Amino acid sequence: MRDQNPAKGLQRAEVARRTGCNLETVRYYEKVGLLPEPPRTTSGYRSYDTTHERRLRFVLRARELGFSLDEIRALLCLVDERNQPCAEARGLAAIHLQDVRAKIADLRRMEHVLKDVVAECGDGTRLDCPLIESLFRETAVE
Amino acid sequence: MRDQNPAKGLQRAEVARRTGCNLETVRYYEKVGLLPEPPRTTSGYRSYDTTHERRLRFVLRARELGFSLDEIRALLCLVDERNQPCAEARGLAAIHLQDVRAKIADLRRMEHVLKDVVAECGDGTRLDCPLIESLFRETAVE
DNA sequence: CTACGGTCTGTAGCGACTACAGGGTCAAGA
């Protein structure tokens, strides 16, 4: 086992294990500026502290809610500025909520059609396949 | 105006206009083998006929239903084989339907949380932002 | 004859990762 003394800072695998985030993803977030570059040991290893982990958790949680990395950048910016960010944050979330609802609506349309064609196919012994026929027949959007 | 005589075959822009599909997308579908390479005029221009257009519409319709290009490839393969493909097609659609339902479930979870935090934020005049606080607090998946 | 639109090819970009390759570091076991 490697050094896990918190006084010395966490290494990548430890942070990854604690947050459930892929190592490569942590590095990617640092590269695109979502997470600060952590200090390094003399041999060049990254050394994380709890503030890094806290910020990573914020990013991961926001990803779970479907925010894009750009949106998360904006949210983190609000966090860092600390000037009553609630209105702006609320605005970002409200826009994102609209996006989520639009995606749900799209998927529900797909679900509806798929459910119907699967049902029409029955046990799959038909010579003409209703699914394939319907794909040839209809085009929803012009 | 360019040649639109159907006897001479359609050019790309014409097919694109008739199907609502981007020109570059048609070319992309040809490149990845979803659509056959159409015959060319002496000067190298692509010349489409109605079977090309029919196949393109099939692809576009399947995309509207959320099928991946790989899935569409499989569906087209079933179409071309013509050996009572209904059972296999039904299977592909059923799997895809599961995926769609899983995505809907994910998005509904997001929607629920977002709706709540946006409501909690109220008019955005709060000093502590419930959205930002909740992003720091919770991590759903480990 | 020239201007302007279409078409051609090939390549690079997007977002959000993920997966290497090819090397360095470090601690534990023989």
Add this chain to the structure above:
DNA sequence: TCTTGACCCTGTAGTCGCTACAGACCGTAG
């Protein structure tokens, strides 16, 4: 002490489904 093997480092290329060029060619209307 030496080796083994697990971890870390950097950089790059791949994924999916397009989209957007660049730089060239073609073809027709004025």
